[in-house]
Amino acid sequence: MAGFAQHTLSAGWSFRDSADESPEAWLPVPTVPSVVQQDLQANGKLQDPFIGFNELSARWVNEKSWTYRNVFQKPDVPPGSAIFLVFDGLDTFAKVKLDGQTILESDNMFLAHRVDITKLLEGDGEHTLEIDFDCALLRARELRKQHPDHKWVGFNGDPARLSVRKAQYHWGWDWGPVLMTAGIWREVRLEVYSARISDLWTELELATDHGNAQVSAFAELETNSDTSYKATFTLSLYGQEIAKAVATPESNVAKATFDVQNPSLWWPNGYGDQTLYEISLSLEAGGNKLHQVSKKFGIRTAEVVQRPDKHGKSFFFRINGIDIFCGGACWIPADSLLTNITPERYRKWIELMAVGHQVMIRVWGGGIYEDESFYQACDEVGIMVWQDFMFGCGNYPTWPAILESIEKEATYNVRRLRHHPSIVIWVGNNEDYQVQEQQGLTYNYEDKDPQSWLQTDFPARYIYEKLLPDVVKKTSPSTFYHPGSPWGDGKISSDPTVGDMHQWNVWHGTQEKYQIFDTLGGRFNSEFGMEAFPHLATIDYFVENEADKYPQSHVLDFHNKADGHERRIATYLVENLRTATDLETYVYLTQVVQAETMMFGYRGWRRQWGDERHCGGALLWQLNDCWPTTSWAIVDYFLRPKPAFYAVSRVLRPIAIGVRREHHDWSVSHAQPPKTGKYELWVASSLRKELAGKVELRFISIKTGREIHDAIVHENVTIVPNGTTNILEGVLDYVADEPHVLAARVWVNGELLARDVDWPQPFKYLDLSDRGLEVTRISRTDDEQKLELSTRKPLKCLVFEEREGVRVSDSAIDLVPGDDQIVTIKGLRRGEPQLKYKFLGQ
Template sequence: MATFAQHSLSSGWSFKDSDDQSPEAWLPVPIVPSVVQQDLQANGKLEDPFIGFNELSARWVNEKSWTYRNVFQKPEVPAGSSIFLVFDGLDTFAKVKLDDQTILESDNMFLAHRIDVTKLLEAGGEHTLEIDFDCALLRARELRKQHPEHKWVGFNGDPARMSVRKAQYHWGWDWGPVLMTAGIWKEVRLEVYSARVSDLWTEVDLAADHATAQVSAFAELETRGDASYQATFTLSLAGQEIAKQSSTPENNVAKVSFDVSNPSLWWPNGYGDQTLYEISVSLEKEETQVQQVSKKFGIRTAEVIQQPDKHGKSFFFRINGVDIFCGGACWIPADSLLTNVTPDRYRKWIELMAVGHQVMIRVWGGGIYEDESFYQACDEVGIMVWQDFMFGCGNYPTWPEILESVEKEATYNVRRLRHHPSIVIWVGNNEDYQVQEQSGLTYNFEDKDPQSWLKTDFPARYIYEHILPDVVKKTSPSTYYHPGSPWGDGKITSDPTVGDMHQWNVWHGTQEKYQIFDTLGGRFNSEFGMEAFPHMATIDHFVENEADKYPQSHVLDFHNKADGHERRIATYLVENLRTATDLETYVYLTQVVQAETMMFGYRGWRRQWGDERHCGGALLWQLNDCWPTISWAIVDYFLRPKPAFYAVRRVLNPVAIGVRREHHDWSVCHAQPPKTSKYELWVSSSLLKELVGKVELRFISIKTGLEIHDAIVHEDVKIVPNGTTNILEGVIDHAVDEPHVLAARVWVDGELLARDVDWPQPFKYLDLSDRGLEVTRISKTEKEQKLELSTRKPVKCLVFEERDGVRVSDSAIDIVPGDDQVVTITGLKPGDAQLTYKFLGQ
């Protein structure tokens, strides 16, 4: 009995410019998966497009077509078996020929392909596989020309991109280069079998009391000829078999059901264990195993709670019956050349989120449906996934071929990913309803006839409100579907009372002061951000000449793709800080602004969680970068956290204290100081049990470091679970009190859990010289060392150097007299130089 066999076709490839007919045009491909830019670099035909201005000298690649070729041996084929050629992903317009016969024409990067090549490989010996990748850039422009009836409007990149099912950021975005990749971007192989498991999935029904769960397991089979197969399912936990059951397939689907008592649930990071069960199926014939397939899944419920309340209509996530404040970030592809991203690199990104107390990642709709290893990391670490479908910032066309392709793409990817417990929502698109609003396209929410939508100048509504919800309902019925981000019941996308919101009136839009960020939010803030430069080590990587290392150099501006970034960075710097001309200080100042901005947003929105779930979550734009650049990322391309990463981590601490004086807008009152300022003190907790703690508020002079009032101390404070405890309000009399910080701390059972320090704004008016800071090493082992931070006067935003392989437990720290802090550093080797640091006014 023949068993299922796979033969990788990762090696032995060569490629060439399709137009070059000379025999010497063929160049070796080190390994596939790859994209053409990597293969050109490997052959010395292209400089690294991430360095300097090299992106411009790599643009010629974008306008070419490319051919890949592989000569391979026919594999052994047992009697009764067939041979399939399998592509997990081709980027993007691909014509596949086997021994000069066309066997596939593909135009969707997000689809896999499986072609029966048994007859074509009847002859033994060598066979030639050739793939022509037509130029996506030129094909897109041609498709746009062919459809003048469509309104080609959108943000970012060439609007023609919307005609092609390819990662949209490849056309260039306001954080990324124009790098039009082509190639075999996912695995390619031959499969030889007479039968296989084509899909394996579970449907889980968890009892309301969590005492039992029913796990239904399904295996879809593909058989050649005789179909007398048996499927044996095994349910396991931590490598131990729990239950086993066999099934005879009907209509090529085998099904069993397991009852699980006292199931161990899957929880988000910080709320419990990330338990993963394993379902495996063994396909058997005549007691011989033909193939075995396994997948891991979680037992959990995930709901999106939208119900009327005093603020409008809620929008928050409830996992296993527990309301979860979704502090997290948006994710863009981690590289412009996707095949650079390894499973280990994915894992490091997701582990960083967990370290930062984040619980949700939003996979943005202008990139890709991510690699399996991304979602595996999210499952194992406990990061919930908000998964956009791949439509971004545009009015997408809907001719019949595209609609058919979109339906196949959605079905394939939802089926591929539906077993992951981390995926808690599927969302139709990114900002396409904003494009509809800003371009005045037709959208009548009361019209419920999908066919009529296709006749309007916003036909893509048919995709988001008809095709995609149908696919999710059929394929992953327990997962919530949301038509777009932002979107809320067909209302204007900036409506703060319903749905989710992208709040860009800090940085973009009206460029509000970051100090009032929390007043600008909605029911769920799924995008907001502030730019900052990366660390100097990253700048050193892409800036080749020392002469270019000044804040406004041409190459630095070139590596910032955001429209008007010069004005926006300058505005936020000059409004808040004393500016600098040397690059290192300038870099640091942009990072201070980003850290403060994120802190003000998250701190206030998390506080609102306790007010009838007024804010259900905050996902900053963005976690990561796709190349070494200046952007909104809080962790740069090389996985180096910016100060904002640490600021967000503190605000998302399971127990966080907040203190804030009211905002006094100095820029609209001719910098007149306020006479008085109100302030507030509160504690936020995501823990599910009530705590009793001690809360302290101190008033410390910025000039002398002395306390100007007695500290306020509240003992036996009951800290409400999963909500906000408002502690006190007060008034600062500026006629009496010199400029001072409000320094707050909270203890539970004698353990200091959290701090917060509120400063007079703006920082540029403060004299922060002569702080009396001391950084003392208090212990050192082979694995780690501890530093004690103490000061005579308040210190703002002490930032440690980020060095590869070295981790600091905290950074971007405010320090006040009488509250020494300890930072743990791991990864420094004997003989390594100590980490350098900067602080405001240094």
């Protein structure tokens, strides 16, 4: 018997508009996977839709159907072997024909397909494969018309999108363009074999004391004969075999169990190593090796702790028995044209999170179940994954065929991803319960009859509370399932006492002051955000004409898809900062507001972690962009971190100090200054051991840089592990015309670990000119230099230019006299211009 062989069909493709059947209509496809917009660009038929207004001139593509063709040679087929045509992903309405015969019809982008074509390839020589991709936009509208009784309501895009199992953001979102892709968006190949391993997975039991772990390995086999097979499982660590077991498959399933003594555990970033074991299965018959499959997995436990407490009901993650404050971000697809994303690009995003002390990424439900390389990077770097199912902002229909498709989609993707230790939760949807609330759709939490839910005007409840949890329980039983985000035990989705919440009353909603963000949170804040412009280099990419490079230009507004963004950005700018009309300063000011907003949210919510886990985590909206744009992202499309990235990083350090004066609402008080005000000082720790530290608080005049009274110093402060240490509370007497900052620092064993500077608000009332900044280079190698930063007077938000291939260790820095800071710049070669920088009031 011959072994498993595969032949990737990546070359030799051509495509055409399905309506144009002329021979000259066929155009070459550079490579597959691809989507039609990329192939049109490669043939000079479409301009880059990411530049200028080109998205509008690319809209015609959205309403077309497309045909792809490949002529291939029949591969060698040993006796007893079968040939399968395998698609890992077709986007979306696809009819596949082989030599003119229809062999597959698909309407779900999130599914893989396998077709036995052995008999169809009995003849040697060339064979023609054609795939017709029908227009998803028009098909969705047809489906909507066919189901007039369903309530087609939701946020963002054409409500007809709810009828199609396709990435929902393709219909346009409040941060992304309308780009309806079509094509072979994941790998296509021929597989030739007599037997194969169709699935390999493990189930784990870890002792409470972590002294041993039982690893149960399972393999599902696909065979086409009554041959006797031998399955050999091998368990490895760091490339070294540590155990082996031989199994005889029964009913095409092979099993083995390994006892691992003193296992090396998988931990999130900052808590320990990201140890990955490898399980391999070799399938043999008659002394011949037929197929081998390997997967990496981690030994760990993951719980979501929900228990009654003084704040309501907790919601936080516990990994290997350790409570983890989940500081992190939400993830949207990293490109509107998904096949642009390489494994290297995924890796850079995830590594950037780790550098920023983040520990969780939320894969949002309007995108895709991500590529394997995304989750591999999360496994290896230690970023926990909150994985939404692909339902976003709508009332989804539930006719029988779509329920069947959803069940297949969920089963396929949970099976595909269940070995990744980074995935710690599956979640039913994004904001669909909010749609239910806002539209007044029927939802009676006390009704526990799933069949009755299908008869209501909110039938999607059946998906989130019956279908999906059943799939997770059957397929990945040790992974926690949560019906939606936000969701909390059937209470209103904005209830701050239970479950997770999306807090959008800063920016959206009531547009609260960002200075009070921490008072607006709940048990787990899984969305919140503030917009900021991308860096000038990114704007230079998509704005073609110099005349358009001003803050309110038409093309800049076009590259911001958020409703009312003009008034919202303007509101937060005018409330807080002295505004500007030149683009460079305006970009910077929006970024200052975003950085301050994220800091105020994260700093306060992390402090609440120490109060009986009042806040279990904070996932900002959003980490990334899918095209060059102005959005809530803290890192723009080209992987250029905005100042907010650094602000969040400082707050999420293993040891972080916080100082804050009580908020004085200057707009309500008609800009009258306070006479006195309270302040608080604390230290947050994510470390598992108690520390002794020194804490200092200084009171420094913004006008003169002098200390307005003696510093407060506490020696030998006990810093509690994995919690918050409240240091002191005090009252400030405000001196007329003498605004001052509160500057806090903490040392452990003589090492300065963290700083925080609290400023009087709003910044627009402060004179921040003549700061006396000095930037001194103190060391230099070929690609690394260290800069020392000092100032005569308190300085706000020193931001370094972000340049391709160059990384700075810190940015968006606050400086005070007597506390010089060192910044390391890597990747800047000798002879290259120094990085530019900007600070408030410059």
